[in-house]
Structure formats: C-alpha cells, structure tokens
Amino acid sequence: MKAWILEKQAKMEGRPLKLVDVPTPQALDNEIRVKVLVCGVCRTDIHIAEGDLPLKKSPLILGHEIVGVVDETGKGVKKFKIGDRVGISWLHSTCGKCSHCLSGRENYCSDFQCTGWDADGGFAEYTTVGEDFALSLQGIDMEPEDIAPLLCPGIAGYCAFKLTKAKKRDRLGLYGFGPTAYCVLRVANHLGIDVYVSTRSPRHIEEAKINGAVWAADAMKEEMPCTLNSAIVFPPAGVLVEPALCHVKIGGIVVLAPVSMSTIEVKNYSKNFWGRDVRTLYNVIKTEGQEFLSIAGKTNIRMGRQVFFFEELNEAMILVKKGKIEEPNAIIKVADDWSLG
Template sequence: MHAMVLNATGAPLVWTELPDRAPGPGEIRVRVLACGVCRTDLHVVDGELPRPLLPVIPGHEIVGRIDRIGPGVTGLRIGERVGIPWLGRTCGCCRYCAGGQENLCDAPLFTGFTRDGGYATAAIADARFAFPLGEEGDDVALAPLLCAGLIGWRSLVMAGAGRALGLYGFGAAAHIVAQVARWQGRAVHAFTAPGDRAGQDFARSLGAVWAGGSDEPPPAALDAAIIYAPVGALVPAALRAVRKGGRVVCAGIHMSDIPAFPYALLWEERQILSVANLTRQDGIDFLGLAPRIGIRTRTTAYPLRDANRALDDLRHGRFEGAAVLVP
C-alpha cells in the first residue's frame, strides 16, 4: 500500500510505500476510493492538536470498499462501500460511553490522529465505527459528509430549532449545513472573511437569505449562530448577532483564543456551547437523512500524491466547498 505519512508536525507529508496490513479482530480493511481533506487535518499537520500518534497517516473522511474482514465482524460484507469517520473507537465502559455520550469517551481513538487514516490506498477500521453507504452517490461527493457533514449536523442540532441561523466561516461544513437548514425551512445568514465576495456569492447560490463579512451585523437578530472558522474573535461577534436567549455554537476542534468581552454580550441568557467529535447515532441520523435532502457537495479532487498541495490550498482558501483526495 501507499500513503502520505506525517512523520513530524509542521513538516510536509511524505509519500511512503508500506507493507499491506491485515485487519485484526473486529476490524475491516477498505480499499480507499476517496478521502476528504478536513480542516482538522490541518490542525493535526500543523501541530495545533496535542499528542498525535506519530508517524500517522492523516484523513478521516474516508469512502472505501471492504476488501478484507477480520475475525468476529458481523453485518458487513466484502465489496460493501462504507464510510469511516473521525471517531475511530471508544472504550465502551467509561461514564460517557455508558451515558450515551461516546463522543466524550475518556479513552477514544481518532482516525487520522491516534490511528492511521485515509490518506492512503487502504485503511484499517474498527468495524463498529464504519457506516454502510449503499451505492447511491459519487465517492468524491460523499467523502465530505463523513466529517464536515457529521460535525455540521451535530452543531445544527445543538443550535436548536430557531429559524434565523448564522453560519460563520462558509467552508466545507457550512456549505453542507446550509443545505440542511434550508431543507428544514430555516433562514441562513452566511458570514465570510471580510471582502470575500466569491464566498458570499457561493452562500447565496445555496439559498442563504443574506451573506456578508464577519465584521458586519446581520439584518436582524439571529436565533442561533454556528462558528466553523477557527477564529476566537468571532465568538463575541456572534454573541452580538444573536437575540436574547440565543445560542452560539463553536463547532471546531481547535480555535484561537477568545478575546475578553463585556458580560453584557452574554447576559440575557445567551449561551456558548462547543461541539466535540460525534457519536455513531449522529452518523446514522445524518447519513440516513442526506439522500432525502438531496445534498450536493462542491468538491475539488486531488491525486493522493498531492495531499500537501490540497492542505495548503485549504489553508489559504483557494477553493469553495471541500477538497478530496483520490488514490
């Protein structure tokens, strides 16, 4: 097998030939068909997330076909197309797993961070954390649903049922969530980097009722706002934009420091919440709903060997939607 390997944070990924790997008990091996390039991958590569397992193969938006099944696996078959997400394994016995919050597990493994991921021609996964994808939809188009879509879905649920919704940072996750929110009958307000007219036009093309810079106020108070950009200064900006009792959901795994802000912005029962990882139920709920919604992802495909270029293009906002690696 071949893979793009991270040997040291802050360094480029290295094209590497590795021995073929066999799945262990409870595991499957998939031939990777597509792997999305997520902003979390940037945080891993740049060393912004502590304690990655190095060397590691990044990538956690994996679409692949099972080509080998380990002992004890049931319910999956050779040749079946599956998706492998960020949450790669949980302990199943801590208070969080026992209480239905496996996303907060005390001893988890994360795909592409603490276990090898999908920037490769093949990947090993815990069969319990692989989602059957069926045969509908293109491999490249489906890949961003495995994290941008799943985390987007969890953040949307946490935002509550309010109609007026703000999305700060209109990238891979927001362009999916905007479609879900519009399908639910919500009014989407998109906030981009100041002066990003192309991003604002992209948001309007997906049904946003308003699009502007993150330094601009929305035309009316929002019921909730979700922050996808890893910029802590957006938290007080979003608090200013939501109504009394409104929610601000921080959906990223990493964010720059939140600056001090006056208590008056939080008063009147406004809330700040964070999203951590996902649960398997999130995957079942969202991936079951996605075909009904008719989500269309905008993707830019790159050969697997060009993973460093894809990451740099993501870092500098050189495409709309999501990047996807194709072995």
C-alpha cells in the first residue's frame, strides 16, 4: 500500500514525511483493517513530525482523524463486519485490565496508546485497530470529510464538556473559541444549555453568536453578564484560569482542556477559587466519543474543511502550521469512495 512515513523528525518545511510503498497491514485476532477514505490533519501531527513530541516508533505513519470502511476482520472480531463504516480517533488502545480501564475511565490508563504516535495512523491506504477502539459510523449521514475533524477536536471537546456535568438550563462558559469550543457550543445548544463565550477576536465573537451563544465578548474587557454553573478553558493560557473561576458560582466546576498551560496564578483564593472544583481533561474516553458522534449526526455539526489530495500531505501540513488554510480543518482524501476492492 501507499503510505506517508516519518523516519526522522524535522521542520515541516524540510518535508520530513515520505510517500512510499509499505506492506499492507493484516487484521490480527480482534482487529479490523480499515480502508482509509479521509484523514484529517491535526496540530499534534505537526508537533510529532517536527520533534516537539518524541518519536515513539520509526518509521511512523501519522494521522488520527481517520474515516474509512472495514475491509478485513480478524478471527475474533464480533462488533464489525466487512463494509461497516468506522472512525478511528487518537485513542488506539488501552490495557483493558487496570482499574481505570475496568471502570470506563480508560483515559487514565498508563498504557494509553495513541493512533499515529504509538501505533500507525491514517495517512496511508489502510490501517488496523482493535475492534473495541473503532467508532461505529453506522447511521451517521455525513460526508467523511465532515466526520474526520469531529474525531479529534470534537471528541476532546465533548469529553471536556462531560467533565462540566452541565445540564439543561445551566449556564456554561467557554473561554477561547477554536474548533473544540465550537463543537461544545453546538452540543450544549442541542441539550438546552445556555452558553457564554469569552474570546478576543471579533471573528470568533461573531461565529459564537451565529452558532447560538447567548453572550459572546472578551470577558477580560467586558463584564460577564451573570454567574456560570461551569466553564471550560480551551487555550493554554494560564491567565484565563482565575477569571473563569471567578465567573463560576460557588459549587461550580471549571475544566481545563489544554495539554500544556502557561503559569496559572490565583491572586485572590478566597474570592475567586474557594468553593469551585477544578478538573483537567486527560485524554479521551471511547464511549463518550461514540456518544458525541451520535449527537453530531443528529445536530449536523460541521466545522469547515479544506480538502487536499493524498500526495499533498506535506504541503497541507505546512499550510496548517502557518495558519494559512482557508478553513479551520485540513482533510486529506486518501480514497474516492466507500467501495471495497
């Protein structure tokens, strides 16, 4: 099969990914093999390619926003059959035996393996995954190009949202309005939750209002109109944490989504922090991924994407790195349609 491989990390401008022929993987035991239709580009792919994150195997096939169709099943597979449409996200596998895995909190498993980092991902014609970690796309009537970006920012946003425990008629604050926050806004609207968005750029403020935020402005400059039940901080900006805590009422929850964060300073503990719960998003949970896809299918969550040919992967990643793509997401088209053979 044709695949883009990374052997040696380097700046994207040096085109570290090479398009080569490699043996097509086989589906073992409880694995399915997926013919890849599309795979989205995520900033994490760039961080791995450039060496901001360590290279865990070489050669490595990147890509963890995979949409495709099952074309081979291992002997032990029960949940999927050939022809089923599936998604593969960042969660490639966990141990299945530890207390976290056994209590449905596999996001904390110390053996959490990531697609396109620990295991080969989707910038290839075929990829394999254990059946327990593939997401069913049955009944989700959306273009594969629209599904792919839901598999990373969408699922991560939904897992952050679940941590807020927000319920109907609650007031939820979102700090920063990138693709992840957009997905949370759409889900929250669907569930009857009022959303208050604090972001800086006029473009994001406008987008938040168009997509149903009851209030959107820069809360560092304009006063939040009411207290919130819960809030999620998306950008890795520690400076946003105390304002978010302050806006949430006593007994409320603040979720920090980033994987890294600049220094967090709380100047007034008693007024702004005392009585609030702070939680962090730490990887994703499979059942929540599946739950999110079903909501996305019903509510038509579409993020905007620019589609590139398979051969254009390096160029697409350079454009994403420079923030020069026209849409929020870059999607690589690997195959033309769902057909097998």
